[in-house]
Amino acid sequence: MRVTLKLATSLDGRIATASGESKWITGEAAREQGHKLRAMHSAVLVGVETAIADNPELTVRLPGYVGAQPVRVVLDSKQRLPTHLKLVTGAPRLDTVVIATSESADRLAKTGVRVLKVPASDGRPDPEMSLEALKRYLAIRLTQAVGGPAVTPAAGGKVFGVMIEGGGQVAASFLSAGLVDAIEWFRAPIILGDEGRPAVGDFVLEKLKDAPRFKRVEVISLGDDLWERYEKI
Numbered sequence: 421m422r423v424t425l426k427l428a429t430s431l432d433g434r435i436a437t438a439s440g441e442s443k444w445i446t447g448e449a450a451r452e453q454g455h456k457l458r459a460m461h462s463a464v465l466v467g468v469e470t471a472i473a474d475n476p477e478l479t480v481r482l483p484g485y486v487g488a489q490p491v492r493v494v495l496d497s498k499q500r501l502p503t504h505l506k507l508v509t510g511a512p513r514l515d516t517v518v519i520a521t522s523e524s525a526d527r528l529a530k531t532g533v534r535v536l537k538v539p540a541s542d543g544r545p546d547p548e549m550s551l552e553a554l555k556r557y558l559a560i561r562l563t564q565a566v567g568g569p570a571v572t573p574a575a576g577g578k579v580f581g582v583m584i585e586g587g588g589q590v591a592a593s594f595l596s597a598g599l600v601d602a603i604e605w606f607r608a609p610i611i612l613g614d615e616g617r618p619a620v621g622d623f624v625l626e627k628l629k630d631a632p633r634f635k636r637v638e639v640i641s642l643g644d645d646l647w648e649r650y651e652k653i
């Protein structure tokens with residue numbers, strides 16, 4: 421399954437202020453493109469800290485859009501996702517998955533959120549195992565013709581893939597595991613400084629040659645922002 425990392429950052433690679441404020445770093449055109457990218461993926465994934473800080477819906481909201489919504493996925497080891505969040509309250513009508521390291525707990529399961537248990541690495545869902553579990557889940561959803569929201573099929577210009585929308589810790593986990601195939605980077609002409617939240621969190625790298633390396637395939641101007649597109653080499 422293809423993994424895309426989407427980032428909306430300042431010029432100095434920050435995704436939020438020190439206090440966690442991130443709405444809206446980029447302008448309207450970049451945000452619209454973000455929705456188009458969601459529409460092209462089977463699933464959209466965030467870390468639980470982003471779910472809590474931003475209370476996102478992770479849906480495609482484009483005028484006239486009638487296609488399938490991506491499955492919404494939260495990496496949440498201990499199933500601590502608060503039930504008042506839009507991701508949880510929308511779960512009865514929108515496919516929503518929590519990837520955890522424990523068995524499904526009633527608190528989330530009874531809201532309609534599907535909990536997938538995967539083995540832990542460093543106490544958190546292992547990124548590779550998480551992708552495997554998600555792939556299996558998406559494959560099952562694709563075969564279900566009726567009942568429940570549809571999953572985007574791998575056809576018609578769409579990719580059978582997941583788009584990671586942050587935050588920095590989740591980006592670091594997937595990048596350091598070498599699991600990111602493409603980066604969609606939206607860069608706004610602002611500076612957030614050293615105390616802003618980094619686009620990529622803790623990441624131990626001893627040698628430059630071991631750094632995940634990407635090839636830039638396109639640069640597009642979107643209003644005041646820049647959209648840079650990268651593919652894994």
Ligand SMILES: NC(=O)c1ccc[n+]([C@@H]2O[C@H](COP(=O)([O-])OP(=O)(O)OC[C@H]3O[C@@H](n4cnc5c(N)ncnc54)[C@H](OP(=O)(O)O)[C@@H]3O)[C@@H](O)[C@H]2O)c1
Nearest residue numbers: 428435440442467468469470497544586587588589590593
């Ligand atoms: N500008 C943008 O594009 C953008 C996008 C998204 C977020 N943001 C901002 O980023 C901030 C949140 O980012 P963040 O880096 O603090 O948190 P995050 O990456 O959203 O979430 C991190 C949490 O996810 C859980 N997790 C589960 N499995 C994981 C794994 N394999 N690897 C990493 N984390 C895993 C961990 O909590 P448990 O240990 O409890 O599971 C971890 O604390 C917010 O301020 C938000 O507004 C900005």
